[in-house]
Amino acid sequence: MVAVNILETKGLTKIYGGLQANTDIDFSLRRNAITALIGPNGAGKSTFVGMVSGRTPPTRGSVSFEGRDISQLPAHKRMQLGMAYTFQITSIFPGLTVEDNVALAAGRRLAHDKVAHAEKTATVLDRIGLKDRAGQVASDLSYGHQRVLEIAMGLAQDPKLFILDEPTQGLAEGEVEAFVALMRTMAEETTILLIEHNMRVVAETADHVAVLDQGRLLASGSFDEIRANAAVQSAYLGAPADV
Numbered sequence: 001m002v003a004v005n006i007l008e009t010k011g012l013t014k015i016y017g018g019l020q021a022n023t024d025i026d027f028s029l030r031r032n033a034i035t036a037l038i039g040p041n042g043a044g045k046s047t048f049v050g051m052v053s054g055r056t057p058p059t060r061g062s063v064s065f066e067g068r069d070i071s072q073l074p075a076h077k078r079m080q081l082g083m084a085y086t087f088q089i090t091s092i093f094p095g096l097t098v099e100d101n102v103a104l105a106a107g108r109r110l111a112h113d114k115v116a117h118a119e120k121t122a123t124v125l126d127r128i129g130l131k132d133r134a135g136q137v138a139s140d141l142s143y144g145h146q147r148v149l150e151i152a153m154g155l156a157q158d159p160k161l162f163i164l165d166e167p168t169q170g171l172a173e174g175e176v177e178a179f180v181a182l183m184r185t186m187a188e189e190t191t192i193l194l195i196e197h198n199m200r201v202v203a204e205t206a207d208h209v210a211v212l213d214q215g216r217l218l219a220s221g222s223f224d225e226i227r228a229n230a231a232v233q234s235a236y237l238g239a240p241a242d243v
């Protein structure tokens with residue numbers, strides 16, 4: 001039987017000099033769901049996903065992925081196991097076309113199989129809404145479409161876990177709407193850990209929400225549970241409307 005949780009951390013801690021950026025984080029991530037990690041600026045969200053993805057070595061604690069302890073694995077090995085992190089893997093090649101960017105990403109896993117490679121590229125372009133722009137040079141895309149292309153490049157690798165670090169930052173209102181719709185369809189085939197400051201996006205996409213505050217896991221639950229949580233409200237300076 002496939003375990004409910006795809007990822008677990010135990011006692012995950014990062015200390016920078018005297019600063020505890022993350023303290024004893026016990027966290028589990030439900031498979032095929034969207035989990036949002038939220039918290040005020042400096043709460044430790046980037047530090048946490050850095051330790052999960054292997055970019056940031058923890059001071060102590062462990063990370064397991066699909067039941068396997070991966071604490072000692074470097075970032076590229078974690079990618080091979082099926083983790084994708086938007087900023088880590090999907091740098092766009094600005095001089096290449098949209099299609100070639102997606103094909104390059106798909107080729108990381110499927111280069112040996114020409115047919116599957118071409119099919120994956122076409123499928124991703126289609127479902128992410130970039131088919132009409134396949135021949136366009138990436139640097140000519142709007143900022144919003146470049147962000148979508150990044151996501152497409154992640155999806156082309158069929159990640160089991162897709163970590164999206166502030167994917168809607170800098171997007172226009174209409175682009176955010178499209179992105180929310182896209183994220184909902186993505187959860188059908190992957191697991192998403194979303195770092196997001198836009199609470200409307202969190203409310204509309206997240207099945208679960210975890211809140212970090214001053215490096216500690218303050219609360220977790222549904223969006224409504226989190227919104228009603230007094231400790232969370234006070235972490236956001238007592239402004240429930242912001243949460």
Ligand SMILES: Nc1ncnc2c1ncn2[C@@H]1O[C@H](COP(=O)(O)OP(=O)(O)OP(=O)(O)O)[C@@H](O)[C@H]1O
Pocket residue numbers: 016019020021039040041042043044045046047048
């Ligand atoms: N490389 C580093 N060296 C020293 N301190 C760091 C380093 N990286 C992060 N920190 C500190 O650790 C704390 C947590 O930072 P982190 O970037 O993880 O928070 P965050 O929740 O992602 O913030 P934001 O929402 O502003 O991106 C902050 O006080 C930050 O200054």
